[in-house]
Amino acid sequence: MEKEQELEWLEAQKIVISEDLIAAAKQQLQFLAMVDRNRCLYDGPVLYYAIYRYKACWLPLLAKQDESWISEGPLVVPLDCEWIWHCHRLNPVQYKADCEEFYGRILDNHNVVSTIQGASTKKTEEIWNRLYPEEPYKLDLSISLSKNIDEKFPEALRCTKYDLVSAVKRQSPFFYQVARPSMNDNLFLECAVARYKGFLHLIKRNRERSIKRFCVPTYDIDLIWHSHQLHPVSYCKDMMEALGKVLEHDDTDSDRTKGKKLDIGFSGTTKQWENTFGSRYWRAGAMHRGTAPSPVTVIPFTSNLVDKKVVSPNEHQKMTELPKTKFVEVSLKLSELFLQLPFSVCSFGSWYMFSVAFEHLTT
Incomplete structure (x- = not known):
């Protein structure tokens, strides 16, 4: 036996x-930690607007990646769009069906850089601004959105009928x-x-x-x-x-x-x-x-104590070194x-x- x-x-x-998959798992953990520090992406108006931007902007841009004026260099996906894309891909059968129905092929992450990798976003921002002049590349997650999402949402339904709000809440x-x-x-x-x-x-x-x-x-x-x-x-x-x-x-x-x-x-x-x-x-x-x-x-806590001792960076590193x-x-x-x-x-x-x-x- x-x-x-x-x-x-x-x-x-x-x-x-x-x-x-080891490298992919480590990157995923870094990304999830970044999203968790921006909890407005879990629910409420920021989530709904992120879904709109993902459907109306990111997926169409990703579908154009093979075009000559875009194909040079990797695309850097905005954090809010990457979070929705992350949750969409975790239903692989639905994601495959959506991509094939609306774009004729599976939209892959090949030649796409995560926002957490610190790559320059200049080229991607230029492409984004050319395609979507009225929509900023980076969504300011620290402010309340005043845009009427309900009016814009139907425009993006052509990308998928999958309930991304529920998918996000499950993940x-x-x-x-x-x-x-x-x-x-x-x-x-x-x-x-x-x-x-x-x-x-x-x-x-x-x-x-x-x-x-x-x-x-x-x-x-x-x-x-x-x-x-x-x-x-x-x-x-x-x-x-x-x-x-x-x-x-x-x-x-x-x-x-x-x-x-x-x-x-x-x-x-x-x-x-x-x-x-x-x-x-x-x-x-x-x-x-x-x-x-x-x-x-x-x-917030502000201490009225002032430490006058200046510690060099090297000494500080030794002090905080852990086994x-x-x-x-x-x-x-x-x-x-x-x-x-x-x-x-x-x-x-x-x-x-x-x-x-x-x-x-x-x-």
Whole structure:
């Protein structure tokens, strides 16, 4: 049995991925952090206007990329448009259908630079201003919009009928789930890519055996899956070769109640993974963290203390230098007797250490 499981894992690792998903995952985390610092993109008038700009400006511009007067050099996508584009691509089947219906091909991210990469936007701004003289290239996210979005919105419906508002709201909590130091670690991500291939292999086996199962990823696998989808041409090509179809990404179900679709799907995926590969499916640092806490309100504070000591940049760097972080996975098995003990019998320090180490094992 162990030999068969080992062969299944080796077979899974033969799945070909055309992109560097480790680099893509790290870039995605940087981008999501930037969006999270501009929370007006999650809801309200800025979100609606960003969707309008994405449909009416960015997609048509992207479709013109092959034209000679645009093709020189990469395009730099504005932050608000990139966020909506990000969420649109995370429904790969819908995105592919929209692009092919309205533009005749999948609009890819080839020769497009993310706004977080710090590239010069001069050329893209010139092209944008030529095409859209009345619409600024950069949307000022710090001001309230006074433009009548409702009047402009119908103009952009020709780009997609997909409900992008709902898509954004479904994706907004994702950053909290993956905003952990381990997710940026190379070894952790290398393992995540291997586990993603294992996840795809399970789906492939289910298709071959006509088994209908809703496979649910852990968050390390999901981060890599998202990173793959953000390269739509490669994703479609890779999925067709691996599975014979473009794999749908269903993010519409968020009910984690016991006995519901997500709970049943995760339990089934866990059992299938362990039977197929002989290894544990859940992974420390990759499980659901619960609901994201409300943002902290920042109260400006001005100190009347003045430090007259001048610290050189080099000395400051030495003072703030931290040792390299190491991640250790700890497995805890709690007896039924311990769980029945009242809180009072546990010292605060011991309980605190337990609460820090304990990981949500439900997804």
